[in-house]
Amino acid sequence: MRTKLLSGLSLAILIAVGGCKSQKGKFEFVLPESGQRVAFGDQVKLKLNFPNTTLDSVVYSIDGELLVTKTDTGSVVFDTKKFGFGDRSLSAKVYVGGKEDIAYSNVIVLPPNAKNYSFEVVNEFPHDTKAYTQGLQYADGVLYETTGQPSQLEGVVTSLRKVDLKTGEVLKIEKPSDDFFGEGMTIVGNTIVFLTWENGKGFFYDKNTFKRIGEFPYENSKYGWGVTYDGNKLIKSDGSSRLYFLDAKTGKEIDSIEVYDENGKVDSINELEYIDGKVYANVYSKDIIVIIDPKTGVVEGRINLVGLYTEGRLPNDNELNGVAYDTVGKRLFVTGKLWPKLYEIKLIER
Known part of the structure; x- marks a missing residue:
């Protein structure tokens, strides 16, 4: 009982290696910063930096669950109340001319003070x-x-x-x-x-x-x-x-x-x-x-x-x-x- 188990190892490695700039030179998350701590109930703004504005669509997901699909470069909002506490993995897939690129970020949703x-x-x-x-x-x-x-x-x-x-x-x-x-x-x-x-x-x-x-x-x-x-x-x-x-x-x-x-x-x-x-x-x-x-x-x-x-x-x-x-x-x-x-x-x- 002196051994500690690591949880979310795959996600941690992904964030540590790639973080929100995993697709540097293509497109990336501007908001939120990877690992940002937010309070439960906060409305978190998701904003991407696009290399150009010519795109077919952008698919935003939280923990692999579809959040929204957009056809423009405008920001979207992530309601933390709908996804619970803890590490929330964010991803955005952009489709341009039939090709797909992806960017990652994450936030940590924390409860009120005990x-x-x-x-x-x-x-x-x-x-x-x-x-x-x-x-x-x-x-x-x-x-x-x-x-x-x-x-x-x-x-x-x-x-x-x-x-x-x-x-x-x-x-x-x-x-x-x-x-x-x-x-x-x-x-x-x-x-x-x-x-x-x-x-x-x-x-x-x-x-x-x-x-x-x-x-x-x-x-x-x-x-x-x-x-x-x-x-x-x-x-x-x-x-x-x-x-x-x-x-x-x-x-x-x-x-x-x-x-x-x-x-x-x-x-x-x-x-x-x-x-x-x-x-x-x-x-x-x-x-x-x-x-x-x-x-x-x-x-x-x-x-x-x-x-x-x-x-x-x-x-x-x-x-x-x-x-x-x-x-x-x-x-x-x-x-x-x-x-x-x-x-x-x-x-x-x-």
Whole structure:
């Protein structure tokens, strides 16, 4: 879970190599500048520099989707509301005497500023300092937790656990015999979904017996970091800026979405929890949890947890990495790798 996946690689290479001047000497975009950042809802002017005014037609497209066809050199307008957030690839094909030329540009459509939250500690509970926490969920009055196994930490193992919230006592534990680094988990009915990091697959476990009952391969999302359940689909992270939607019964990948805040893509999305229609995700190596709308990929909120746990904390292998929610009691819990405590916190909007 320390590997970052690149998204939009082909587009990035295209822009870096060619950009809006990919057809220099023929015709090119004057507006917008390649990589220009614009706010969602803006009307973006598309203007081309033509080597001459003799043309048959110009075909403008956004992400390969036809925007408009014109027969003159006048500018056109791109309504960002109609195409959503993130990188939008722009192209213009000009036809002169039966010949085709093409120019490229792109814009990054950004959402409004996310709300910012600080926190108040409501309760503290003991947490096993041998638990290298990767996944955390509250259900049936207890915590379910998955842990990883860094090779340099003696006595720290990959495991699936059932834990008493108040005492921190491990009520049930399964230590898989095969060699894999345990990652995030979630619960679907009586099934626990348990991810591996680099093994290219996830596992299904029986929630009551902790026996493995199935597995599924990863697809476009090659790594396993975090996973949660929205009541219909699994939502999976892989350390990149994308969330992946999987069939909850088979683990088959259905779709994905890029996550953006007002500054651009949000990378290193890690442990996930689905709360009241939003995905709460900690950002790897930062004491930050972002609140994501899974329908749009927009970060609507940002929780700053700096200062929550500092005493005796190590610079590495002590990262924030556990988010759980009590849907009945409306309690939010957070912890981290090898943390001595699990915290119940209350959010305070700033």
